[in-house]
Amino acid sequence: MKESTPRPRLIGLDWGTTGLRAYLMGEGGRVLESRERPWGIRHLPAGGFDAALDGIVADWPDLPVLASGMVGSRGGWREVPYVELPATIDAVVVALGSVDSVSGRRVHLVPGLRNTVVADVMRGEETEIFGALALQPVLAGRSALLLPGTHSKWVNVLHGRVVDFATAMTGELYTALRHHSILGAGLGKDDPPFDQDAFLRGAQSARDSGAGGALSRLFSSRALVLTGELALPAVPDYLSGLLIGEELRSAIAAGRVNTSTPLQLIGNPVLCRRYAVAASCFELGMALPPRGAAALGLWQIARAAGLMPESGQVGRS
């Protein structure tokens, strides 16, 4: 009996503010094909959400569709209310929303999570988290996770539940300061190649800022240039190190992590590496990210929601 081509079971969409990714998945969440388009919810093609969906799943079979991310936000296709902490995957499944496309596809939408103790929200990261817990079940018991990005999420998991999280706007702060403040003066639009020395220098300055915090040192990115102590092309990575370093300093000072508990990184490998480099200044251990958390999270949620008919049934149809 020869091995057959895996049968597609689910279309998963990771649909954020700036981009759209689609996964055609087979049994167990195996990604058979993936596609990426620049059609984030603020950058939709003509025809809007419907056109974006039809465009990215073109020629894929008619399968259940599950989407996570900003597509379910107020400014998205349809708003799906947040699930409050502590949140299990089952609570997320119960709160799934849906919207029907003009072409007749039903798109199920993953809700975001809401922290009511300190006002905070996430959309999309919950899916990556449940994917990471499936990839590395040891994390489900008790773990501290870090999902770096435009809006970094610091997450605590206990017994399979997301019990706490906090957002640091580090990525967006970097972009705002780099491109819309004096700190970027004289620099071109594109960042030069990664300058690890400048990055570490920034991270160390954040660490050394102590309880005062690195906000008081932002202007040093400029002053060091004016006084000839920092080369202009080194500014972006110095600033990046200062801001990521501040994110780490702040999390340690606030007791969100301690240096004896390694932090599990989840997300973009290049950005995660940057965080791991900064962590070395703080003697903070970070585990590099597992691959495929977002897609597997979609699979896990879809399976728990019963969106796919059981394998046996599929065979019979």
Added chain:
Amino acid sequence: MKESTPRPRLIGLDWGTTGLRAYLMGEGGRVLESRERPWGIRHLPAGGFDAALDGIVADWPDLPVLASGMVGSRGGWREVPYVELPATIDAVVVALGSVDSVSGRRVHLVPGLRNTVVADVMRGEETEIFGALALQPVLAGRSALLLPGTHSKWVNVLHGRVVDFATAMTGELYTALRHHSILGAGLGKDDPPFDQDAFLRGAQSARDSGAGGALSRLFSSRALVLTGELALPAVPDYLSGLLIGEELRSAIAAGRVNTSTPLQLIGNPVLCRRYAVAASCFELGMALPPRGAAALGLWQIARAAGLMPESGQVGRS
């Protein structure tokens, strides 16, 4: 003997990045007339520095001209090297630069100050500081000064010298986040009238952030809106309170001020009031700013430099 019209003695220019102010001054630094134009060094009229100077001093008598601020920076009319700390007014006088305009006026330029212990620089504020010390001589002995702004300066004075200072980019950070991040989403370009409750709420949140610092709470400006706990029009002042509060929290945590030493505010009265309101959350005393520090600082420096002939000589000419 009737009182004569005061004789003009000096033209002082406060020439920054975004604006230009000119003072026609009589004996003792008394301002006889002042003018303001939007001709900052990045917003010069056609004809550049020469045209801006000729335009703003038009029909004023031919007098010594002294200018402070970014006009003496690398991107200004002529760069004047910084004076290193600790800095007296005499050290500033020795380091004055000058440039001659096409129309034949010599413009003397006040140098900025440079902190070499922690890389930092100022240009323009040194003049306001020396003006404030002349207005309130009690400050010269030992004082802590705060000049809020795009780039706030925290300054320590001892025996008439500027012995230390640090910059907080609070104003520029506010603008970058308000206009170039998700925090300003849905808001118009103009800020609504001052919402003191929202401002205080932000300042208190910064205070309560403790050693973690308020950078970790930036996203709350957005999350509180999404969860219905903050009205959208309240966001600008909540954010302003959070950032100014963080500036104060950080300065206290870093030992830059202590709650037993009142801080002397210098500068824009509206902005200074905002700082005084935030200070009430920290039980930190702040003295409201004296008027006319910038103009009087120019007078003090010009007099120490001997730019004006002595009064007696003027009478004889």
